[in-house]
Amino acid sequence: MLDPCNRILDPEPGRSPGIVPGQTASVVVIGGGVAGVWVAYQLAKKSIDTVLITYESADRGGIQGASRRSVGACNTLPLRSDDLDGYLQRIGQGQTHPSVAQVLTDYLPRALTELEELVELKTIKIGVALPSGGEDFLAKMRQHFLATGGEILNAWVTRLVVDRHQCRGVQYESDSGIGKIRCRAIVIASGGYAGLFANSIQTNCSAAFSAPI
Numbered sequence: 001m002l003d004p005c006n007r008i009l010d011p012e013p014g015r016s017p018g019i020v021p022g023q024t025a026s027v028v029v030i031g032g033g034v035a036g037v038w039v040a041y042q043l044a045k046k047s048i049d050t051v052l053i054t055y056e057s058a059d060r061g062g063i064q065g066a067s068r069r070s071v072g073a074c075n076t077l078p079l080r081s082d083d084l085d086g087y088l089q090r091i092g093q094g095q096t097h098p099s100v101a102q103v104l105t106d107y108l109p110r111a112l113t114e115l116e117e118l119v120e121l122k123t124i125k126i127g128v129a130l131p132s133g134g135e136d137f138l139a140k141m142r143q144h145f146l147a148t149g150g151e152i153l154n155a156w157v158t159r160l161v162v163d164r165h166q167c168r169g170v171q172y173e174s175d176s177g178i179g180k181i182r183c184r185a186i187v188i189a190s191g192g193y194a195g196l197f198a199n200s201i202q203t204n205c206s207a208a209f210s211a212p213i
């Protein structure tokens with residue numbers, strides 16, 4: 001049987017996939033790119049019991065996510081602009097959420113100061129950059145997250161178990177079988193473009209972008 005990503009769910013006919021014992025967490029973060037790893041680390045630092053689920057295996061293409069490919073340059077010049085929202089709307093072609101400028105002003109300088117204590121940053125003309133790129137950054141941030149008490153699960157989230165009133169958890173597939181984590185909150189940081197790259201995990205976004213309207 002194939003799942004929508006053409007992954008074989010049951011490689012041996014007649015044998016059902018194993019069931020991993022269920023677990024609980026306060027928060028599950030889906031996606032271990034820059035967004036997921038940073039939020040997971042922030043939660044763990046506050047002693048919030050957090051599981052980061054991200055897919056590392058090779059059978060969905062091997063290289064996943066934009067963060068691994070990123071140059072890691074952060075343009076901080078626009079923060080000094082009198083009209084940050086105007087700038088963001090221009091580069092975002094009017095689609096930037098109006099709260100983003102305020103969030104960046106309030107949060108980014110503090111986050112960069114903290115980041116400087118965790119990983120090496122170099123100063124560049126427009127701001128700062130990671131000297132050795134995204135892959136090395138992710139490895140270091142994952143180490144910081146683990147050292148702060150977080151847990152990382154190499155798995156593919158297949159289902160969010162939520163209703164209008166309550167978040168109950170997630171289901172996933174991993175090499176060990178199908179599992180579930182009961183949790184009170186889910187952070188979705190699964191990236192926007194991963195499925196567009198050759199050799200990427202097959203998200204459905206490329207199909208969504210190319211679908212006739």
Ligand SMILES: Cc1cc2nc3c(=O)[nH]c(=O)nc-3n(C[C@H](O)[C@H](O)[C@H](O)COP(=O)(O)OP(=O)(O)OC[C@H]3O[C@@H](n4cnc5c(N)ncnc54)[C@H](O)[C@@H]3O)c2cc1C
Nearest residue numbers: 031033034035055064065066067070071072073157190191
């Ligand atoms: C070549 C390149 C250079 C770039 N350079 C820069 C730059 O210099 N500066 C800059 O600011 N930006 C840059 N960007 C953009 C930047 O890298 C992205 O905006 C950013 O990395 C997105 O991070 P993310 O955490 O949202 O998503 P991603 O890094 O895509 O991470 C998403 C993660 O979620 C995982 N995932 C998805 N679905 C599931 C699921 N169901 N279950 C489990 N895991 C799942 C994926 O495996 C992936 O690891 C660059 C991008 C590229 C491609």
